[in-house]
Amino acid sequence: MKFVIKHEIRGRLHVHLIQKRMTFEEADTLQYYLSTNKYITSVKVYQRTCDVAVTYVGGRAEIIKAFQRFAYSKVDVPDVFIQNSGRELNQEYWDKLVNKVVLRCGSKLFLPYPVRAVAATIKSVRYIWEGIKCLAHGKIEVPVLDGTAIGVSIFRGDFDTAGSVMFLLGIGEILEEWTHKKSVGDLARSMSLNIGKVWLVSDGQEVLVPAENIQAGDKVVVHMGNVIPFDGIVSSGEAMVNQASLTGESLPVRKAEQASVYAGTVVEEGGLTIQVKQVNGSSKFEKIVTMIEESEKLKSSLESKAEHLADRLVPYTLGGTALTYLFTRNVTKALSVLMVDFSCALKLAMPISVLSAIREASVYDITVKGGKYLEAMAEADTIVFDKTGTLTKAQPxxxxxxxxxxxxxxxxxxxxxxxxxxxxxxxxxxxxxxxxxxxxxxxxxxxxxxxxxxxxxxxxxxxxxxxxxxxxxxxxxxxxxxxxxxxxxxxxxxxxxxxxxxxxxxxxxxxxxxxDPLREEAAAVVNSLKCAGISKVVMMTGDSERTASAIAKRVGVDEYYSEVLPEDKASFIEKEKKAGRKVVMIGDGINDSPALSAADVGIAISDGAELAREIADVTVGADNLYEIVTLKAISNGLMKRIHKNYRTIVGFNSGLIVLGVAGVLAPTTSAMLHNTSTLLISLKSMENVLS
Structure with a gap:
């Protein structure tokens, strides 16, 4: 490949590729190729400008050789990497955002006022119609408020105010949709199947082969506790299959000969031989995206409260507008109240905060399956550790x-x-x-x-x-x-x-x-969790009293239990919950699954049993237990951000209403400040909690 070095400092290169344009697929191919180089620590491919920025360790000559050897046709990139990279999605929404701002500025600069007035009137129809439909369903919610504010401005001939309100609402819609889709995509990618090898039936024997070698029509064996890797038909065997990840069913479903099974579901009991029907790697990803978008798991209780509060405040805003006009007989002052509401910011900032926190967690190799688990983690006061593969190293x-x-x-x-x-x-x-x-x-x-x-x-x-x-x-x-x-x-x-x-x-x-050596960081992690607000740390293991006692003393847990069965762990957690405690369970084995299900937050280790990972609410990487401390910090930070957003939104908008009623602020200014504050709070909510 031909390229030129545009800028260089020690450990970092900024390279421009000599080609006219770069497709999304080419950008992803180059990203994959460079990210697999052992000397490169980070890669950023700028598809539009054909530029690449890399940071590296080791010899500069190795990086130059890597670029020289590169050819798009020679790199074998997994299909799922390209299909689900998110690069095209980000470009699409960035273009929408830029186009909207450019059109707004261009119309203000170059279009005469009458043309802008007609354009604003045409655009207002959508918002007014949404408000009318909401009223027709017997609801007084945010669309009613938006439609009323825009409609009154149009009726009064204040087309600039109406245009400003619609512009800021449009920007908010793009940002909310972009953040939601990106967060869902990041979450789904981290939840997608990562099955390296499967048991193939060959000449009557089970042979362990790479999953990519499997073709439609092959027969694979799935043992108890394992994820079903492909869609298919059961050719022999009988099992209870957990389909919660796809259907939401809480109880496992019996599967026998000729039954259909789906990729991503888990064999809880028994075993199956499956004739593979579909080996498309993206099918599981698409199903997970659908599951996340439809699942109420994505909602934290604070997020749901914000939405309900936003809708409940709309009638009060309309009532305040009417009372202001009744007492002052001043349309301008009344409009100042109407132009300001609490609901836009509440409905926009809260979901963005939660989704951004889930996305941030994924950066640290932490998969969180819903916002309510971050909230529960922030409120948790008890953590229960399994010993083997959790407090001890994952590779005895x-x-x-x-x-x-x-x-x-x-x-x-x-x-x-x-x-x-x-x-x-x-x-x-x-x-x-x-x-x-x-x-x-x-x-x-x-x-x-x-x-x-x-x-x-x-x-x-x-x-x-x-x-x-x-x-x-x-x-x-x-x-x-x-x-x-x-x-x-x-x-x-x-x-x-x-x-x-x-x-x-x-x-x-x-x-x-x-x-089964103890993890070096185990004692420090337990101490850090106590400093972060956990008041009770418990270790439970099936090992002997002798082994459990020695490990518990070295780690510094508050309580430990030895020679326990899976049902004992679950019973302990239920007892703690009945005592009013918020409980987190951390484990890695099939035997931990009942406890993971019973806990307020079940955390599985990434290289543990697939059943445990499927049942768990959160999955953390196996390399370092400090990810649990990071999760706690992100959860605590999210709750602080949400409460801060509440105070900011209520305080700032209340101030705007008071200034509007007092005649200090005109309706146009109130609308601009209100919508600008909503946008700024939302943008702030998109930032990482730990930054």
């Missing part, structure tokens, strides 16, 4: 495999990995990763596996029953025994590690020792 590691049957540790690890690879849990990942590092490949040696939540896995290997899981599951539920003469070896197992027990035909075969 196998440190030893202790044999109890004479087989080699590698052979036993191979068997365990064969069972565990089907289910999403941090302990299971540790076993699978350990086998992979040792190149312990295997053919599927077992029959259909059954996952027992918070306990373990049960299956058959060579017609022999095999189980792997917790002590409670293997020894108490399944009544397995320790081989004769191996009791002392069992007693000497290292106590500092978590243990997975593998038994075949009721006899212990191996114990897998797993190190």
């Amino acid at each position: 590691t196998v440190v030893d495999v202790v044999s109890f049957n004479g087989k080699t540790p590698d052979e036993l690890l191979r068997i365990a990995a064969c069972l565990e690879e089907h289910f999403p849990h941090s302990m299971a990942k540790a076993v699978v990763d350990a086998a992979r590092k040792k190149n312990l490949v295997h053919e599927e040696m077992h029959s259909k596996v059954q996952y027992i939540v918070a306990h373990g896995i049960s299956t058959t290997i060579n017609d022999k029953k095999a189980v792997i899981g917790s002590y409670h599951f293997v020894f108490e539920d399944e009544k397995c025994i320790i081989p004769a003469g191996m009791e002392q070896r069992f007693e000497e197992l290292p106590s500092e590690y978590s243990h997975l027990y593998l038994a075949i035909e009721g006899v212990l075969e191996a114990v897998i020792c797993i190190e």
Whole structure:
């Protein structure tokens, strides 16, 4: 590619590409190509001017070579990246905004007053008609106020005031629609499926393959706790499927042979083999956008109150206008009241504040599924942490495999990995990763596996029953025994590690020792949350009392509970809520799902079980628990902004009304100041809370 360097400082290049024009697709292709370069930390592609600004670390020569090697035809960009980039949307609304301002200024400068008067009269018809329709439905709401203000101005021949009011209302409509669509798009993109590999049925075997290799007509297996990756028809199996993300249904739906299933839904119980019907990556995105736009989850209670308050204030504004005229007999003073209302700013600024906060959270790799969860997070006083994969690192590691049957540790690890690879849990990942590092490949040696939540896995290997899981599951539920003469070896197992027990035909075969190190930031995060307003931090885990006690002491939680079952976590949260506390639950596993559902705010770790992510109200990245502190800060900041907006809107507009009634401000000036303040408050609400 040919280019010239327009400007350069250390660590930053501003490059101009030698081409006549750049399409949206080309801009997205270049954005994707540069953002995948390990030396480049940020990229901004200016499609209209064919310019690119990059910041980088490392050698400048590497960046120059990257530009020289680039060709649009050589870059393989995922379809979903281009389809859902949002670049075209932003350009469309920016053009609308610029065109509206240019037309307004141009008409004021070059059109004679009579022409402007006719244009204002024609434009006013829409607003007046909206007000009449609102009255026809028995409602006195904002369209009535807008229509009345514009209609009275037109009737009095004050066409400049009418034009100014309509111009500012139009600007507000564009900004509101733009912010809403952009925020919804950002949110939907972060909620879209990110499934790397799926289980393909090939020659009677389940083979793990990249999702992009799947074609329509292929059969894929979806195990319990996993997201269904494609639209399709069930060819075998039976399962309960959670479809809440698409349909809003709170209860899972039974799916059996010949039933239709949809991408993005989650298998809660059982397992399915699905014949793929559609592999279009954008279908899930489009469904999520529709879901968000139609869902009341997007509304916080303060946002809804603002809308209701705005509508309730309209009759009072109209009444104030009538009383002012009745007592003063002065149309100008009466119009000064009519030109000012609280509802425009309330209805515009509040949703923009909420959507902007959701968008800001996504910058920090935090997905929030609705404004009401930000409000609940701000009000929260209790946080419950799961331990494994949450307070501890998301990637526990196998440190030893202790044999109890004479087989080699590698052979036993191979068997365990064969069972565990089907289910999403941090302990299971540790076993699978350990086998992979040792190149312990295997053919599927077992029959259909059954996952027992918070306990373990049960299956058959060579017609022999095999189980792997917790002590409670293997020894108490399944009544397995320790081989004769191996009791002392069992007693000497290292106590500092978590243990997975593998038994075949009721006899212990191996114990897998797993190190689950505490996250470095865990204690600091707990302390930061307390400083941010959380009064009670709780840890709940299925681990032993010994392990739980040690972790709780190091982290600094207020309470901890060991050897708990999924229903115990949910029951604790319900009890806290009944005591009047606002509860946040943070977890990553299938066993955390009941508690995530029960909490006021359920937060899932991004690389945890897909069921947990689907059920949760918020998803945070797995890299750093400080994102929870960031979420709390954004939520607290949003509530402060909303309350500040209330005070500003009520105070400023009340002042305008008083000055108008006193005759200090003319109706035109009142309208201009009112609409300008609404616009400024809305623009301020679009800013990041943490800036």
